[in-house]
Amino acid sequence: MAYAFFGGVHPHDMKAATNAKAIQQLPPPAEVVIPMSMHFGAPCTPLVKVGDEVKVGQKIGEFRGLGAPIHASVSGKVKAVEPRPYSMGGNMMAVVIENDFQDTLSEEVQAPADPDALSVEEMIEAVKNAGIVGMGGATFPTHVKISGGIGKVDTVIINGAECEPYITGDHRTLLERTEEFIGGCKYLAKMFGVDKVVIGIEVNKQDAINKLNETIAKTQAPVAVEPLRCRYPQGGEKQLCQAVTGKQVPPGALPANIGCAVFNVNTTCAIYRAIAKGMPVVSKVVTVSGSGVIEPKNLECPIGTPVSCLFDECGGLKDNTYKIIAGGPMMGMAQYTCDIPVGKGTGSMLAFADKEEQTVANPQCIRCGKCVAACPMHLEPLFMYQYAEKGMVDELNEAHIMDCMECGACAYACPARMHLTHMFKTGKQLVKDKMAADKAAAEAKKAAEEKKEAVAK
Ligand code: SF4
Ligand code: SF4
Numbered sequence: 138m139a140y141a142f143f144g145g146v147h148p149h150d151m152k153a154a155t156n157a158k159a160i161q162q163l164p165p166p167a168e169v170v171i172p173m174s175m176h177f178g179a180p181c182t183p184l185v186k187v188g189d190e191v192k193v194g195q196k197i198g199e200f201r202g203l204g205a206p207i208h209a210s211v212s213g214k215v216k217a218v219e220p221r222p223y224s225m226g227g228n229m230m231a232v233v234i235e236n237d238f239q240d241t242l243s244e245e246v247q248a249p250a251d252p253d254a255l256s257v258e259e260m261i262e263a264v265k266n267a268g269i270v271g272m273g274g275a276t277f278p279t280h281v282k283i284s285g286g287i288g289k290v291d292t293v294i295i296n297g298a299e300c301e302p303y304i305t306g307d308h309r310t311l312l313e314r315t316e317e318f319i320g321g322c323k324y325l326a327k328m329f330g331v332d333k334v335v336i337g338i339e340v341n342k343q344d345a346i347n348k349l350n351e352t353i354a355k356t357q358a359p360v361a362v363e364p365l366r367c368r369y370p371q372g373g374e375k376q377l378c379q380a381v382t383g384k385q386v387p388p389g390a391l392p393a394n395i396g397c398a399v400f401n402v403n404t405t406c407a408i409y410r411a412i413a414k415g416m417p418v419v420s421k422v423v424t425v426s427g428s429g430v431i432e433p434k435n436l437e438c439p440i441g442t443p444v445s446c447l448f449d450e451c452g453g454l455k456d457n458t459y460k461i462i463a464g465g466p467m468m469g470m471a472q473y474t475c476d477i478p479v480g481k482g483t484g485s486m487l488a489f490a491d492k493e494e495q496t497v498a499n500p501q502c503i504r505c506g507k508c509v510a511a512c513p514m515h516l517e518p519l520f521m522y523q524y525a526e527k528g529m530v531d532e533l534n535e536a537h538i539m540d541c542m543e544c545g546a547c548a549y550a551c552p553a554r555m556h557l558t559h560m561f562k563t564g565k566q567l568v569k570d571k572m573a574a575d576k577a578a579a580e581a582k583k584a585a586e587e588k589k590e591a592v593a594k
Pocket of ligand 2 (some may be wrong): 508550552555
């Protein structure tokens with residue numbers, strides 16, 4: 138039985154432009170620009186240099202600490218290893234590969250003789266070597282989530298909500314790659330030692346629900362489908378856990394603290410390809426949509442494909458396009474250039490034309506409280522806004538601003554069109570800066586005291 142979560146909003150899903158369109162392969166790009174940071178954690182170190190020949194699936198970036206390796210998505214010659222623009226803003230070290238259009242597979246890609254005979258440790262190792270991260274946008278390394286959850290997690294949930302407007306890549310994947318998805322679910326069930334995994338899926342994807350139920354019945358797969366009412370941000374990990382299990386993740390805690398682990402649909406497919414075929418993450422399904430796109434589509438392309446190629450394949454952008462967003466309209470990031478590459482977490486590229494954005498030059502809060510009712514994290518956005526505007530860091534902390542997941546539900550609900558989410562990003566940075574300054578001051582004080590003690594001795 139599905140449960141409700143507190144707050145949320147119900148924007149028009151805007152999915153009709155692409156939800157009936159099959160995933161199409163993008164014609165191979167002439168070059169790919171593969172950023173060395175496509176995961177939560179420190180950037181990878183490039184393993185190749187200019188002039189090297191590389192093959193599809195060859196490791197070209199190695200991580201240290203928290204992270205995931207990065208692989209070549211096309212075969213060809215390394216043209217540059219240099220900082221390039223990327224979707225998170227600014228520049229990031231990238232490996233630029235000139236495509237030879239041969240699609241030569243690397244010898245490093247080796248399928249196991251019998252994937253079903255692999256131990257849990259071997260499966261986790263395969264997931265790690267494949268460079269899998271949360272492909273819904275969070276980009277947290279999947280092998281860390283799995284190994285950290287084993288022994289604590291009794292409910293494995295697949296996030297099929299895809300609650301952000303416009304995006305339909307997961308919906309199409311469930312319809313078109315059902316067997317692969319179910320295969321990934323089986324491996325997750327085996328790794329966590331659970332009887333079944335639950336896929337939470339919003340009821341605006343009834344065709345996918347039907348297809349999943351048919352396949353599960355036919356294959357006796359350890360998967361249960363949980364239809365959910367449409368509500369944004371149902372795809373937030375904490376909201377999905379509550380919608381599926383009825384249990385709330387406490388503030389500052391993770392789903393694992395209530396025995397849950399959540400995985401994205403395309404991450405689950407990537408887990409299947411890694412374990413069954415030894416294939417690393419080299420491609421991504423991206424929804425290209427919005428009023429600025431001539432012919433919206435779902436496209437699959439090599440990681441590192443310039444987003445300009447995606448828009449070209451969709452007939453280009455309308456002349457009066459004024460905004461490009463990487464990600465969904467609620468949580469995505471506005472971009473200043475189409476010269477950014479598709480990364481592991483890029484689920485959609487949106488372009489908007491005409492006069493869709495309704496901004497107000499000098500918005501004034503009318504204290505209606507709608508933002509409070511909309512916030513799924515039980516926060517008080519109207520007060521947080523004032524504290525952030527005035528730089529009141531202690532008050533921001535007391536208002537639990539660090540629990541804000543920047544979902545934008547409050548901004549959507551606000552009749553005054555206050556720039557709430559933007560201000561919370563600023564506010565969170567103020568809190569982080571203060572924490573870093575306090576830590577540095579405490580360490581300096583401790584070092585000074587130790588020095589004083591040493592001199593006294
Ligand atoms: S952006 Fe933050 S404050 Fe606004 S609704 Fe989402 S979690 Fe709440
Ligand atoms: S919804 Fe907007 S106008 Fe209403 S209280 Fe919140 S910030 Fe103020």
